[in-house]
Amino acid sequence: MAVGKSQSLFKEKPIKILLAKPGIDGHDRGMFVLAKAFRDAGMDVLYAGLLPTPEEVIDTAVSEDVDVIALSLLNGAHLTVFKKISDLLKKRKIDDIALVGGGTIPDSDKPKLEKMGISGNYGPGTPLSTIIDHVTKRASEARLRKLGGR
Amino acid sequence: MSSQPESFWAKKIEFIQSRRPSSGPGQEEWRKETLQPWLNQTGAKLAEKENSSGIKIKEIFSEEDLGGDLDERLGYPGSYPFTRGVYPNMYLGRPWTMRMFSGFGTPEDTNRRLKYLIRHGETGLSIAFDMPTLYGFDCNNSRAEGEVGKCGVNVTTLKDMEVIFKGIDLSKISTSMTINAPAAVLTAMYVAVGKKNGYEERTLAGTVQADILKEYIAQKEWMYPPEAHLRIIRDMMTYCTRKMPRWNYISISGYHIREAGSSAVQELAFTLADGFYYIDMGLKNGLSADEFAPRLSFFFNSSINFFEEIAKMRAARRIWATVLKEKYGATKSRTMLMRFHTQTSGYTLTWQQPLNNIIRTTIEAMAAVLGGTQSLHTNSYDEAWALPSDEAVKVALRTQQIIAEETGIPDTIDPLGGSYYLEWLTDKMEEEAYRYFDQIERLGGILEAIKKGYLQKEIAATSYRRQTRLESGEETMVGVNKYVEKGEQPINILRISKKAQSNQIARLNQVLSSRDSKKVDKCLADLERAMENDEENLMPFFIRAVESYCTLQEISDVGRKVFGGWKEPVIV
Incomplete structure (x- = not known):
């Protein structure tokens, strides 16, 4: 996705992103770093708080009309917990919100998460710029679907 | 912002500043006569350095940097203010306790790992619990799906604790349990396991973390509002002070504050500020500092900036002793000395080129030993990926x-004592910590500061600054932002089987069908009444409940009903 195109796409309304730690996991350092980085990159950033249920995450995402939900877990439960979010999104037939993930996710789990529609899945040490670029790309896709659907 | 002249903290800051020398003619002369001409001649540069706490580090330190009476602020090992160590013989009596934090999967898995470590020379146990246990959810709760046994061992009922400690002589080894929100319940379970195996509660030795303040600051594992947890801690304090002389009921922890992103000075200051709060709480409840302060222990992080960590640990001991004596009127040495456990930093471990982590851990472990720790956990090289494998955990123990x-x-006590740099840095960290104590007091105390999100914001700001410095290359993480290798091979990591959850649920079902449900109902009803009455000490109620095989969540849910939940202040 060309930068110019995505920029014009978000000129009226910047990328809106919901950060969520949907499992039983208090490791929020990375989330707070990302929150600041996304905000510095011009995005509109929301945080779902600690221990939200999958339903709460999706409800907030829908009512706030976000482009992207960014999921983070560092407790090893990503395969089970991320799946709940992705299943719920599908069940509610929501296709204009992108899912991205991150945390301590072994390489071998990444294809499984991709299959659920959860991309990125970055681990520790990933440059912020890589994450921001990826979120921008996924947000553009989501935004185009939102616009196309209206 | 100037300090209020009347505050205890402001006076300490003033005192520390007063002993700082105003000029250093020797250093000035060296700069002028030797350093600058050499730089001019060779065209070489002098890099500017600062540590994690943002303290600028000069190119040279000498006696000129140490004003005042150095002997007075160092003391000798085992004597006030304990800068050089808490015991007169330190490691010459016996080395620090090698206490490896372990726990994963089912109680059977963890029992095997504990015995493996004891066989390889570990000298104290340290139990890690999984997320559902830390938050007081049972293994069959839908929220626990996929999380059972992942980050530690799962404990749903007393039955699980019986399995964890099966065949381990609890009169010979002490046990540290990293548990906070449900700490009183786990202490009750430990008492119950002890009783079943013929050990009286007064003989049981160990520690529960139970430092709920740092949960709100950093680790974020709570069940109720702060006041409710603090009341339960109060009950544990008063119960254990009288009945369990070898039980350390709070391990005041900076580790998680640091891992959440703080600097070394913030770790030092916020942790000690929490400690002062617990002292105030004990005093308010009729205990004297000399009676209960010796039972408080601390837990610090040892990160990668070698001298900064050593200075932090030495400053911590000095501040604790000084404040206990001067502010709280402690009279006994034992009350003023700060004992602490140390764990090497998880955050400094890299996912990339994981074998490098062995070196990082070694350096951090050396800092902890030179900082005078009482016990030590060394992280394993594979822990940026997952819980450690048997092989990795053995390397970590061998490192110690x-x-x-x-x-x-x-071989000798506090070998770095008297180093110009280290002593200057110790003084500096001490001063910066006092500035934070002063600021926290202005905000209305630690609890108010937490509720306002002040500490959390300070930590998040430091962590973000560190990340941006890594991005810009001002700071280096080898293998991450420098000396990067493409196409790294994955290492073998420990995977927790899904069976952990089904095994746990099967055991729980067995317990549920064999326990006396009338007794369970009565215990929970009694507990509810006790929780509603602030005068009541909850410990005996917890012990009766776990002995009747009430589950951790049944007990926790009574608290959720009586006390309610907690939403943290918004800081993003």
Whole structure:
């Protein structure tokens, strides 16, 4: 996705992103770093708080009309917990919100998460710029679907 | 912002500043006569350095940097203010306790790992619990799906604790349990396991973390509002002070504050500020500092900036002793001395080129030993990926054994004492910590500061600054932002089987069908009434409940009903 195109796409309304730690996991350092980085990159950033249920995450995402939900877990439960979010999104037939993930996710789990529609899945040490670029790309896709659907 | 002249903290800051020398003619002369001409001649540069706390580090330190009476602020090992160590013989009596934090999967898995470590020379147990246990959810709760046994061992009922400690002699080894929100319940379970195996509660030795303040600051594992947890901690304090003389009921923890992103000074200051709060709480409840302060222990992080960590640990001991004596009127040495456990930093471990983590851990472990720790956990090289494998955890334990028995580092006490740089840095960290105590008091105390999100914001700001410095290359993480290798091979990591959850649920179902449900109902009803009455000490109620095989969540849910939940202040 060309930068110019995505920029014009978000000129009226910047990328809106919901950060969520949907499992039983208090490791929020990375989330707070990302929150600041996304905000510095011009995005509109929301945080779902600690221990939200999958339903709460999706409800907030829908009512706030976000482009992207960014999921983070560092407790090893990503395969089970991320799946709940992705299943719920599908069940509610929501296709204009992108899912991205991150945390301590072994390489071998990444294809499984991709299959659920959860991309990125970055681990520790990933440059912020890589994450921001990826979120921008996924947000553009989501935004185009939102616009196309209206 | 100027300090209020009347505050205890402001006076300490003033005192520390007063002993700072105003000029250093020797250093000035060296700069002018030797350094600058050399730089001019060679065209070489002088890099500017600062540590994690943002303290600028000069190119040279000398006696000129140490004003005042150095002996007075160092003391000798085992004597006030304990800068050089808490015991007169330190590691010459016996080395620090090698206490490896372990726990994963089912109680059977963890029992095997504990015995494996004891067989390889570990000298104290340290139990890690999984997320559902830490938050007081049972293994069959839908929220626990996929999380059972992942980050530690799962404990749903007393039955699980019986399995964890099966065949381990609890009169010979002490146990540290990293548990906070449900700490009183786990203490009750430990008492119950002890009783079943014939050990009286007064003989049981160990520690529960139970430092709920740092949960709100950093680790974020709570069940109720702060006041409710603090009341339960109060009950545990008063119960254990009288009945369990070898039980350390709070391990005041900076580790998680640091891992959440703080600097070394913030870790030092916020942790000690939490400690002062617990002292105030004990005093308010009729205990004297001399009676209960000796039971408080601390837990610090040892990160990668070698001298900064050593200075932090030495400053911590000095501040604690000074404040206990001068502010709280402690009279006994034992009350003023700060004992602490140390764990090497998880955050400094890299996912990339994981074998490098062995070196990082070694350096951090050396800092902890030179900082005078009482016990130590060394992280395993694979822990940026997952819980450690048997092989990795053995290397980590061997690292400690090599430091203790091969290097000669512990051959004399506080070998770095008197180093110009280290002593200057110790003074500086002390001063910066007092500034934070002063600021926290202005905000209305630690609890108010937490509720306002002040500490959390300070930590998040430091962590973000560090990340941006890594991005810009001002700070280096080898293998991450420098000396990067493409196409790294994954290492073998420990995977927790899904069976952990089904096994746990099967055991729980067995317990549920065999327990006396009338007794369970009565215990929970009694507990509810006790929780509603602030005068009541909850410990005996917890012990009766776990002995009747009430589940952790049944007990926790009574608290959720009586006390309610907690939403943290918004800081993003």
